Each structure stands twice: as structure tokens, then as C-alpha cells.
Amino acid sequence: MIRVALVDDDHLVRSGVRLILESVDDIVVVAESPDGPAGLRAIERERPDVALVDIRMPRMDGIEVTGRLATSAPSTRVVILTTFERDAYVVDAIRAGASGFLLKRTPPEGLIDAVRVVASGDALLSPSVTRRLIQAFARTPAPGAGHPALATLTDREREVLLAMASGASNGEIAGRLYVSEETVRTHVKHLHRKLGLRDRAQAVVLAYESGLVTPGDSRPA
Known part of the structure; x- marks a missing residue:
């Protein structure tokens, strides 16, 4: 319940x-x-x-x-x-x-x-909400100072975080990476733990605030 x-x-x-x-x-x-x-x-x-x-x-x-x-x-x-x-x-x-x-x-x-x-x-985080987040960060660019724990992510976890920052759902990420949704959920869980985050919302904000991605760009900074 x-x-x-x-x-x-x-x-x-x-x-x-x-x-x-x-x-x-x-x-x-x-x-x-x-x-x-x-x-x-x-x-x-x-x-x-x-x-x-x-x-x-x-x-x-x-x-x-x-x-x-x-x-x-x-x-x-x-x-x-x-x-x-x-x-x-x-x-x-x-x-x-x-x-x-x-x-x-x-x-x-x-x-x-x-x-x-x-x-x-x-x-x-619906696509419309993610777009508003991206637009807000476009007006206030991230300092790009980075987050120390980002270095602990595997290449695949980093790919998943970048996809999350673009507003992609787990299903869409699975399609992009040619893996199952369960695998994506596992990667998401691991990166949340490594970065000390509670959920997807915080992960998207961290990706922009750390300078990992910038508005209009889905590649690593």
C-alpha cells in the first residue's frame, strides 16, 4: 500500500x-x-x-x-x-x-x-519538465567544476547518466545501448549510489551543474 x-x-x-x-x-x-x-x-x-x-x-x-x-x-x-x-x-x-x-x-x-x-x-521527470530544466541551465551556465565522484563511474554508467540528462526514459536508454531495461535500471541504481543521489531528478541536475553536459550537448564535457 x-x-x-x-x-x-x-x-x-x-x-x-x-x-x-x-x-x-x-x-x-x-x-x-x-x-x-x-x-x-x-x-x-x-x-x-x-x-x-x-x-x-x-x-x-x-x-x-x-x-x-x-x-x-x-x-x-x-x-x-x-x-x-x-x-x-x-x-x-x-x-x-x-x-x-x-x-x-x-x-x-x-x-x-x-x-x-x-x-x-x-x-x-516528463520530457517537458526536463526541457524546462535544460532551458533554465542554458540561461545560467554550470560552473563546470565537476563532481569528484563522477570519476568513479564506469563508461557505461556515464553513458546512462548522459542519456538521463537528455530526458530519455529507461526504455529509450535500453534501445540506444542495445541492452535490457533491467540492465539500465541496474546501471541507474549503481550511479545513484556512487554519486550519493536519491533519484533521477537529482542525477539530471548534477549532470548539468557539474558541467558533465551542457544545454544542447549530450557529450561529456
Whole structure:
């Protein structure tokens, strides 16, 4: 059973999301909160698998909630909910530790799939979100200082990281490298461990911030 917490100052949004999520047998909503501080307390208490957190709330916004949870409840994966499709929100949320970014107009089946994807340990990075990340880094070039642990990656793990940074799914990476999806998942798991990362979202950000890749380029820096 996937345990979910909802943090949103709009009661109707919370009620609608709860109704959608609890229409399936493998998801249960264990907490609802109307603002950031209350949501933080509820998540720290309940330790849900996934927290759906509104980006704009009174007293404490979703970015701050996400950043605090990275320390106080690291096992909870955060998906940011928003009505705004702005680059800064995407980058700030993922840098703060979010595992996904979802627009509130997402269809019910998309919301359910998102919770399942994030709960499984993957990140919710759609091609459109990845494009916004790339565009944001294009406006603010990475310093290119590198990351010491990148040197510990095998050539194949490096290839997988580069493909992830381009927005490719595991299936697409498997096709490019002529290997199985299970092999790709193994490479992803290994590179996450070596780089000290939690999920795909952090891996993509690291690839750009370290200068491993630059916007518009999928080759090693």
C-alpha cells in the first residue's frame, strides 16, 4: 500500500486529489494539511511514502517544505503540485529535493501513475519538465567544476547518466545501448549510489551543474 500525504491550502483541491487517489486499491491518503508548517509536522509524524505538496501556500511554501523534509523525513518522496508552469519552480523544487513536478490540471490517471512512479523509487521527470530544466541551465551556465565522484563511474554508467540528462526514459536508454531495461535500471541504481543521489531528478541536475553536459550537448564535457 502506498501511503500519501496532501499539503495544499485549497480544500477543494485536497478533496479532489484524495478522491482520485483512493479510487484505486494500492493508495491511501494518511494525512491532509492546509499549509506548510502543518504539512511538515504531519509528514514528519506519518512518514508517508509520497507527499503531494502545493508550491504556493501561506506561512511556508512548497519549496521550503521540500527542503526541510530532505533532512527530517528523507524517506518521503515529494511531488510538487502547481498551477504554474514556470522554469524557476521546476529547478528550485528539484534542487530542494523534490522527486517530481506535476501540474494540477494533470488527468486523474496521470496523478495516480505519478504517485506510483515516485513511490517505486523513480523520479517524475516528463520530457517537458526536463526541457524546462535544460532551458533554465542554458540561461545560467554550470560552473563546470565537476563532481569528484563522477570519476568513479564506469563508461557505461556515464553513458546512462548522459542519456538521463537528455530526458530519455529507461526504455529509450535500453534501445540506444542495445541492452535490457533491467540492465539500465541496474546501471541507474549503481550511479545513484556512487554519486550519493536519491533519484533521477537529482542525477539530471548534477549532470548539468557539474558541467558533465551542457544545454544542447549530450557529450561529456
